[in-house]
Amino acid sequence: MAVVRPFDKLPALNSATVLLVGSDESLQQKLAEAILKEKKSFKISIHLATSLPLPSERDHLRPRIDLIAFMIDIKSKYSLKNVEASLAHVDASFFLGKVCFLVTGVGRVNYCSVQTNAVWKLGEVYCSPVLYCELELEGIRVATAQRLLRMLQICSGQIPGISALSFGSLIRNSADE
Amino acid sequence: MSRRRGEASTPRKRNKKGQEKASTRRFRPRQTWPPGAVPRRRGGSREGDSNGAWRAAAPRSGSVMESEAAARTLPSAGRLSGAARRSRGPLFGRAHGRFGQGSAGGPLPPCSQENADPQKTAFLLRKQWTLYSVTPLYRFSSANLKEYARLLGAFIAAEKQKGLAVEVGVDLDIKVTFSSLPDLRGSDQDQAAMLVQLSSRSSVSPKNSEEKLMWSGWFCCVSGDDLSENVPEDFTCLPLFLANGAESYVAIVGSWFQKTFDCRFCRLAISPLNLTWMAAMWTGCKVEKNASATELVFSVPCLPQPLDISYAIHPEDAKALWDTVQKTPGEITQEEVDLFMDCLYSHFHRHFKIHLSATKLVKVSTAIASAHCDGIIKFLQSKYLIGVLMLLTELAISQIQ
Numbered sequence: 208m209a210v211v212r213p214f215d216k217l218p219a220l221n222s223a224t225v226l227l228v229g230s231d232e233s234l235q236q237k238l239a240e241a242i243l244k245e246k247k248s249f250k251i252s253i254h255l256a257t258s259l260p261l262p263s264e265r266d267h268l269r270p271r272i273d274l275i276a277f278m279i280d281i282k283s284k285y286s287l288k289n290v291e292a293s294l295a296h297v298d299a300s301f302f303l304g305k306v307c308f309l310v311t312g313v314g315r316v317n318y319c320s321v322q323t324n325a326v327w328k329l330g331e332v333y334c335s336p337v338l339y340c341e342l343e344l345e346g347i348r349v350a351t352a353q354r355l356l357r358m359l360q361i362c363s364g365q366i367p368g369i370s371a372l373s374f375g376s377l378i379r380n381s382a383d384e
Numbered sequence: 385m386s387r388r389r390g391e392a393s394t395p396r397k398r399n400k401k402g403q404e405k406a407s408t409r410r411f412r413p414r415q416t417w418p419p420g421a422v423p424r425r426r427g428g429s430r431e432g433d434s435n436g437a438w439r440a441a442a443p444r445s446g447s448v449m450e451s452e453a454a455a456r457t458l459p460s461a462g463r464l465s466g467a468a469r470r471s472r473g474p475l476f477g478r479a480h481g482r483f484g485q486g487s488a489g490g491p492l493p494p495c496s497q498e499n500a501d502p503q504k505t506a507f508l509l510r511k512q513w514t515l516y517s518v519t520p521l522y523r524f525s526s527a528n529l530k531e532y533a534r535l536l537g538a539f540i541a542a543e544k545q546k547g548l549a550v551e552v553g554v555d556l557d558i559k560v561t562f563s564s565l566p567d568l569r570g571s572d573q574d575q576a577a578m579l580v581q582l583s584s585r586s587s588v589s590p591k592n593s594e595e596k597l598m599w600s601g602w603f604c605c606v607s608g609d610d611l612s613e614n615v616p617e618d619f620t621c622l623p624l625f626l627a628n629g630a631e632s633y634v635a636i637v638g639s640w641f642q643k644t645f646d647c648r649f650c651r652l653a654i655s656p657l658n659l660t661w662m663a664a665m666w667t668g669c670k671v672e673k674n675a676s677a678t679e680l681v682f683s684v685p686c687l688p689q690p691l692d693i694s695y696a697i698h699p700e701d702a703k704a705l706w707d708t709v710q711k712t713p714g715e716i717t718q719e720e721v722d723l724f725m726d727c728l729y730s731h732f733h734r735h736f737k738i739h740l741s742a743t744k745l746v747k748v749s750t751a752i753a754s755a756h757c758d759g760i761i762k763f764l765q766s767k768y769l770i771g772v773l774m775l776l777t778e779l780a781i782s783q784i785q
Binding site: 283 | 654744745757
């Protein structure tokens, strides 16, 4: 199946998988390394992709994906288009809290080629949180990695009492206020 | 390159109104005007009165489309000339709100202004102006211009005495003149533009040598109602400052103004998003036959050697493309600008397999004006001077607020 589905595979014990989709590979790499450096109590596997759909030949080897983070670079309109094209290959039930948008490059607004309005609308349409960060700075990268890790823990069901959907709506409600 | 010849420069199927005609080399919009007929579009300005109509005429000159021949890739060993400038100032919120309204219309393309006297403003054209945004000036009065000139002259002389000499060698007497340019304003509510000129005369033989203009800078405000309505009394709004000449003089003059009128100068950078707006708007303006090509310069990031790509489009073809994209005359939306740029990018991608949307747009030059993302502008036509100033004033105001 070309579409990524949230529940078509069995979960593995005490582990979680995050998929980073974005056109800038070096930045993905750096973020993945930052996530791996964090202290965590479960096994984590990070998959990097430049676009969806994922190649189907290795589909049976891939674990269940708990969180998809789409990375948009505000300096490149191409990355926004890439993400928009990839969103078509994600199953609708993923958007119940298991998808988030990472917008990077917001530190230098003089370079922006993407309208922030467009990104915000994307988050609204797909009911997913939009996290603004500047991944080229070390400190913010570490902070973003921590946030993603926390979200991943919730999305993979390792925190009792909170589901991905309730957490997603919590973020969106607090962002609206 | 032989590959480019024979291929029609037509946009992809994304463009709703364009037709693909691979056999001919010209781009034809679907609403082909009958030859000679000129549809009139009335343009209203934001103030409510109509400053004039501009025409959308189909190109019938029979010139070969230059976009294939002119689209060239320039690998350059260095960055763009004059690019070593610091970029300042976030350009959020307001600029996007104004320039990029989703459904509501954005600002208009520059209309021809019959009031501006081309003779008086001719000296502003074809010079490179560096842009700054200025916060409102406190207790500035346009009646005291001579006094200000005297004070500024004294200040510059004092700076030179202090040893902050700007030019080593010949000792120059610097004369300062302040003058007013009453034509450069959008409406009567705007403050009249003010020009500061520094001219030098060699102090060795003051009688014989001529005065040479060394540096000029001017403040202006065109349709700056949003700012001027909200400031208290005693404040004068002249949010845009343009300077031409040595940067050291900008620092000196700027510090004098900052001390005297408690304002603040800030370098105004233009983001690529705003540059695309300018490209779209200026392409839509009618220009005479031998207009220069519309040129977009992109800088490719993340390469070991910096690469600049220059994409030149024949102005009539660019205008024809824009005319099919723009639906409502007098209104421009963000979607139309995006569509226009997407057509250009996809055309380039088809020929060169390079995604220009992943690069950074650094410079836009059309027949009307040319703008660089570091905040450098060059006016090329006095007819559209006021319109371009209106855009720049908006950018300056959004940076101040």
